[in-house]
Amino acid sequence: MTEEQRDLLCRGLTRLGVPYTPEAVERLGLYCRRLLEKNQVMNLTAITDPADVMTLHFLDSAALLPTRALGGRKLIDVGTGAGFPGLVLRILDPTIRLTLLDSLGKRVEWLTELCRELDLPDVVLLKGRAEELSRRKTHREQYDVAVSRALAAMPMLAELCLPYVKPGGLFLAMKSNKTDEEIAGAEKIIQALGGEKPFVMDYLVPGTEVYHRVVTVFKARPTPGSYPRKWTKIKETKV
Ligand SMILES: C[S@@+](CC[C@H](N)C(=O)[O-])C[C@H]1O[C@@H](n2cnc3c(N)ncnc32)[C@H](O)[C@@H]1O
Numbered sequence: 002m003t004e005e006q007r008d009l010l011c012r013g014l015t016r017l018g019v020p021y022t023p024e025a026v027e028r029l030g031l032y033c034r035r036l037l038e039k040n041q042v043m044n045l046t047a048i049t050d051p052a053d054v055m056t057l058h059f060l061d062s063a064a065l066l067p068t069r070a071l072g073g074r075k076l077i078d079v080g081t082g083a084g085f086p087g088l089v090l091r092i093l094d095p096t097i098r099l100t101l102l103d104s105l106g107k108r109v110e111w112l113t114e115l116c117r118e119l120d121l122p123d124v125v126l127l128k129g130r131a132e133e134l135s136r137r138k139t140h141r142e143q144y145d146v147a148v149s150r151a152l153a154a155m156p157m158l159a160e161l162c163l164p165y166v167k168p169g170g171l172f173l174a175m176k177s178n179k180t181d182e183e184i185a186g187a188e189k190i191i192q193a194l195g196g197e198k199p200f201v202m203d204y205l206v207p208g209t210e211v212y213h214r215v216v217t218v219f220k221a222r223p224t225p226g227s228y229p230r231k232w233t234k235i236k237e238t239k240v
Pocket of ligand 1: 079080081082083084085086102103104105108129130131132149150151152
């Protein structure tokens with residue numbers, strides 16, 4: 002990582018109010034390098050400039066840390082892709098007990114290799130479809146927090162994520178700030194899945210002029226056994 006990139010990252014973390022150690026910054030530097038190297042041969046991200054990785058991937062992911070009590074929590078990142086936001090959260094807060102889930106075997110294999118190289122042996126990696134794995138006892142309502150970014154529109158996303166969350170836990174969806182309609186359209190299904198009315202908070206991604214949003218759903222009740230439905234049904238959900 003160049004001095005400039007390190008500066009961009011550290012200033013952004015400070016602006017977000019996220020504490021960091023030199024080890025965490027080193028790990029993020031290596032993560033960025035491996036991501037861009039692998040991206041030459043495997044589709045991991047549309048972002049190819051290291052400075053944009055610092056802001057639009059790392060700082061955007063880190064924006065979940067200051068406002069939410071994630072420390073010590075069991076957290077699942079659903080549809081993690083190249084590890085966003087989950088792996089960034091775990092690097093910056095080593096007390097998070099992290100599971101990364103994705104349906105694409107090649108991405109999960111790459112993440113497994115990356116976690117080995119970053120010396121993060123406690124990160125659990127799962128290959129499978131979100132709507133199938135949440136039916137297993139070992140995953141259903143076993144997590145304090147489910148997070149997800151850029152996986153699906155809010156009504157579908159809620160059905161993919163809320164079944165993982167224990168009653169009393171949280172579902173955090175990372176969205177663009179132009180999602181009022183899809184969030185309003187998800188209220189009914191969120192309630193059916195055991196969640197309360199979503200709470201929306203917009204933030205500026207440090208080092209950019211981009212506003213993103215965190216949608217927080219508190220899970221008040223268990224998810225009925227009829228959810229999640231099969232993918233063919235889920236995707237018919239109107240936005
Ligand atoms: C657009 S990418 C977003 C990746 C990452 N969260 C990010 O923000 O950069 C969506 C990811 O979700 C995965 N995915 C899509 N449908 C899924 C499902 N039903 N269950 C699990 N993963 C899924 C895809 O393989 C892909 O890696």
